[in-house]
């Protein structure tokens with residue numbers, strides 16, 4: 410299957426029916442699965458056989474989506490989680506104990522910034538933030554023997570910073586540390602981090618992957634491309650897991666993914682629901698066509714905004730002259746996505762007035778679905794951040810985040826135009 414192109418994988422990868430079976434995955438609403446054979450059941454618990462026994466660990470509908478996303482990202486396997494945040498939390502819990510540390514780009518999504526910067530430190534895991542555009546040696550200096558992974562977003566939400574993959578990948582490779590990428594806003598249609606040196610990819614499938622604002626979800630994709638065996642940075646992968654009758658994860662084909670499911674999905678229960686997996690699976694059928702339209706609409710809207718007298722600045726990597734224009738050509742050659750941010754000449758109140766006058770584009774705490782929407786991060790998603798935190802995250806008081814949908818671009822621009830006329 411993996412030899413097919415991305416747009417083929419979007420509709421064909423994942424679930425393959427046998428003769429007479431349903432064409433698309435069914436919503437398998439069952440907590441448990443029947444076995445008449447004790448040995449078969451034991452083999453499942455020993456991870457010697459594939460199968461389902463309890464939906465807190467794995468479920469057929471979730472499995473279909475996991476296989477599809479793993480194929481899209483070119484990974485060895487994937488785990489469906491209840492939300493994007495739970496995917497990121499479980500990834501960290503699989504790798505870190507008290508006393509360990511994480512190295513993370515400071516431009517990441519507000520929820521991730523909070524999890525790594527405030528919540529995990531309460532459990533004894535320290536986070537060291539770096540400016541994604543820092544020099545290579547500054548990043549190197551943050552990594553020590555207790556660093557378990559380096560984390561960044563392909564396209565940062567909402568600062569729209571395009572990641573310098575070569576820099577981070579070469580540092581991680583040299584230090585033998587895992588490189589984890591949140592690929593939510595790029596999606597595998599625009600960028601495949603595993604082919605650029607990343608080892609694990611996480612997603613909030615609540616965004617483009619579902620694409621219809623219908624289902625929360627997260628995904629963890631294991632690249633299966635990291636050498637855990639004998640790596641002194643990862644003792645938990647090289648010593649027997651007493652909570653899983655002595656399993657040594659480094660000896661398995663997919664060490665990270667297996668540990669994550671066998672320990673963390675088991676212990677937290679933060680798996681994706683079958684209903685949400687079904688909706689996300691349907692949504693992902695059209696991912697490649699939607700991304701094409703999001704990208705072409707956004708490029709038109711960004712060009713319109715850049716020429717507008719009431720706009721101070723626009724950030725979208727499709728604009729020649731954007732700080733990330735060249736880097737995006739290298740890492741996101743098929744388009745730079747529908748997310749942009751811009752600064753209105755004025756303050757937070759001017760932004761509020763502008764947003765209240767929009768008729769087609771709605772105000773929502775959401776991005777990356779088929780309908781265009783706006784948000785004022787400084788007063789909503791990022792309001793828990795300090796003034797310095799806002800500056801580090803690249804969020805000014807006049808910043809408006811715009812997620813361009815798949816409506817006709819002329820209608821989107823006309824709506825923006827009439828709202829600008831009111832301020």
Ligand SMILES: *Cc1c(COP(=O)(O)O)cnc(C)c1O
Nearest residue numbers: 492493494518566593613615626
């Ligand atoms: C939304 C988002 C998340 C969190 O995902 P949820 O599904 O809302 O929990 C994580 N990372 C990025 C980049 C996001 O945009």
